[in-house]
Amino acid sequence: MSEETLRLVTIGRIIRRRGRLLTVLALVGALAGYGASLLFxxxxxxxxxxxxxxxxxxxxxxxxxxxxxxxxxxxxxxxxxxxxxxxxxxxxxxxxxxxxxxxxxxxxxxxxxxxxxxxxxxxxxxxxxxxxxxxxxxxxxxxxxxxxxxxxxxxxxxxxxxxxxxxxxxxxxxxxxxxxxxxxxxxxxxxxxxxxxxxxxxxxxxxxxxxxxxxxxxxxxxxxPTRAQLVAGGALLFFLLGVVGHLAAARAGGRPRTEREVAAALGATAMGTVGVPVERAARRSGGSGAGSRLRRLLGLDVRWDAPAPRTFDDEAGLRTRYRRVCARLHGRAHGARRLLVVVPEGDELARRAAGRLAAEAGGDRSPSPSGADGPVLRVVGVGVSQPVVPDREADEAGALVVLSAGDRTAAELTGLAEACADAGHEVVGVVLAEPVLATRQARPAGRPGAEAPPALAVGETARGGVG
Missing domain, CATH: 3.30.1890 (Bacterial polysaccharide co-polymerase-like)
Structure with missing residues (x-):
């Protein structure tokens, strides 16, 4: 696919997902054009x-x-x-x-x-x-x-x-x-x-x-220029400024999105991508304040540059992806009993994916090919602005970072990796969480703990997952 096609697809996604905001900007531009017509x-x-x-x-x-x-x-x-x-x-x-x-x-x-x-x-x-x-x-x-x-x-x-x-x-x-x-x-x-x-x-x-x-x-x-031309010109100008502003913000943000880009920013190995079932209404951010209601009204509570969530019909296939990640972790743990799972604060998808990953790793205690059981995952939430990771315990093999793709900048990911190194943890892998839409035929099955992730905590006394 050519760069021009990608650019057109990106503009189409902006118009589709930011239609309300662009409409409001066009109305503001039309009012500005009408005001200019009164001056002239x-x-x-x-x-x-x-x-x-x-x-x-x-x-x-x-x-x-x-x-x-x-x-x-x-x-x-x-x-x-x-x-x-x-x-x-x-x-x-x-x-x-x-x-x-x-x-x-x-x-x-x-x-x-x-x-x-x-x-x-x-x-x-x-x-x-x-x-x-x-x-x-x-x-x-x-x-x-x-x-x-x-x-x-x-x-x-x-x-x-x-x-x-x-x-x-x-x-x-x-x-x-x-x-x-x-x-x-x-x-x-x-x-x-x-x-x-x-x-x-x-x-x-x-x-x-x-x-x-x-x-x-x-x-x-x-x-x-007539009054109608000024009104139409103002609406078109503000609409184009809105589209160009989204493109400029996306280019200036430079957020890694693929497994390879995120792993390169953290200096670790990509362990895979897991899906997190969400409802269509649940994709929107919560909050009951005036600011949250305004964001929902303008459609700002859903990211425009994120890919459209895929749908899944088989819960067993969704669990298979988690088990494959757990199998890869067996080989990276080097016989250690524990792994620290680092989740950026505010990343709801990553928090749910880490909880389910910890539940799958704790519930399936089958030994690895080397004869050792897989490690127990300890989930902690870490702030991104000033990340502080708990110190490494004696039986921990390192840190596993779980986050949503495209949610953090490369500088924030680098700071998170440095915080893990300061705490004595080696970042053994990266797991990306992506939202998936559940159809009516597919509902989470299995153990109750599979969709009830443990609470996140920070510190040595916190224990997430199964001990």
């Missing part, structure tokens, strides 16, 4: 288009778009609108211009009401067209402002003069003929310059004549 009033945006006739390069169109939102145009629009307390500086952030295909510049305006947005866009277009026409008139110069009619008259006179010279000039054999032909060439050059000026004047006139493509339409909906 609704905005309405509309636009009007201006057509620029003639041939325009892309760079020139971009220049015209910059002119459309320049401070001069915005200030003139603000003065024409005359809105109280709204000047050019306030409008500068509410207008924009962009170029589109076909030499069209679209000017957009945003305001707090549809009517004002429409008025702003229309006024910006009018002021831009007027300002662009003024710039075009100044750039044309006095010769272009004289109009194309005067240039046409110049062209007519020049053509007439050329015709006269051509008629009076000879074949070029005399000096007078050469001079006439030279004059004719100069006049033709002047004619070409005149025609060029006429074309430039016409092009300037065409460019100065911009076309407004209708008034701006009155907007019918709010500009994004």
């Amino acid at each position: 009033p609704p905005r309405y945006t509309t636009s009007a288009s201006v057509l620029l006739p003639g041939a325009w390069q892309e760079r020139e169109l971009l220049t015209q778009a910059e002119i459309a939102t320049s401070s001069v145009v915005v200030d003139r629009a603000a003065a024409a609108l005359g809105w109280p307390g709204v000047g050019g500086g306030a409008l500068r952030d509410r207008v924009s211009a962009e170029t589109t295909d076909g030499n069209i510049i679209r000017i957009s305006g945003t305001s707090d009401t549809p009517e004002r947005a429409q008025q702003l866009s229309d006024q910006m277009v009018r002021q831009f067209v007027a300002f662009a026409a003024r710039i075009a008139g100044e750039d044309a110069g006095p010769e272009a402002s004289a109009g194309p009619e005067e240039l046409r008259r110049l062209v007519v006179r020049t053509n007439r003069r050329i015709t006269e010279l051509a008629d009076s000039a000879g074949d070029g054999a005399s000096v007078e003929s050469v001079q006439a032909r030279t004059e004719l060439a100069k006049l033709r050059t002047a004619l070409q310059d005149a025609v060029r000026k006429v074309e430039q004047a016409d092009s300037t006139a065409d460019r100065a004549h911009m076309v407004v493509m209708g008034p701006a339409a009155r907007p019918t909906g709010e500009a994004p």
Whole structure:
């Protein structure tokens, strides 16, 4: 299975087992988005288009778009609108211009009401067209402002003069003929310059004549982000933060889960995994306080990263796993009469597994293959924050650690192993306890002591299991 598949499975498990918490986070995010929408009033945006006739390069169109939102145009629009307390500086952030295909510049305006947005866009277009026409008139110069009619008259006179010279000039054999032909060439050059000026004047006139493509339409909906978008965005953001927070917590926790990982953290040998029958309701942590009720309501009383409990139909098969662990302990005891069973405090599954393991070891006194009886298990509960393990007795072969997989960090397991070493115990093995769901057909059978584990105690006077 690829890492991507594992990641998707993990996200699916988070959503399935933390659905209530994620739902609450999404509701909180929706409320936050609604509060943000109250801080930002609704905005309405509309636009009007201006057509620029003639041939325009892309760079020139971009220049015209910059002119459309320049401070001069915005200030003139603000003065024409005359809105109280709204000047050019306030409008500068509410207008924009962009170029589109076909030499069209679209000017957009945003305001707090549809009517004002429409008025702003229309006024910006009018002021831009007027300002662009003024710039075009100044750039044309006095010769272009004289109009194309005067240039046409110049062209007519020049053509007439050329015709006269051509008629009076000879074949070029005399000096007078050469001079006439030279004059004719100069006049033709002047004619070409005149025609060029006429074309430039016409092009300037065409460019100065911009076309407004209708008034701006009155907007019918709010500009994004709308209130609905803010509410939906807040809910989605908090939901994703909840999922990412679970993933980050799982990665930062670094809790060993497999037999090999737990055994490596304790520096011991994995003796196996045993099942502890639980009811579906019993999987949830107890407690009657307000905090416990809130945890149950949000689904925090069940770990999301723990694998789903397996079901079992045969009590005999469940006992077989305990007996196999006891058989392995026979070989690790080295003829000693006792073993210390260390259970982390607060680990209910491990406590029940250790009690049943002690009962199985005490009830089955069959000798090992070497001829010696198996050791008696003494169960003690040890705190994990500051672990203190009872000192080793003369007839004890070491310590057996029983705990739930993924319930403790690697640092906590290392501290537990060091506490065993300080007390003179060698950690001979590790047994993992996992919850299993009992079906209605399968109910614990056998001796009453099999599901009635002895009470845990700490100290030399405590004796768990069968003595």
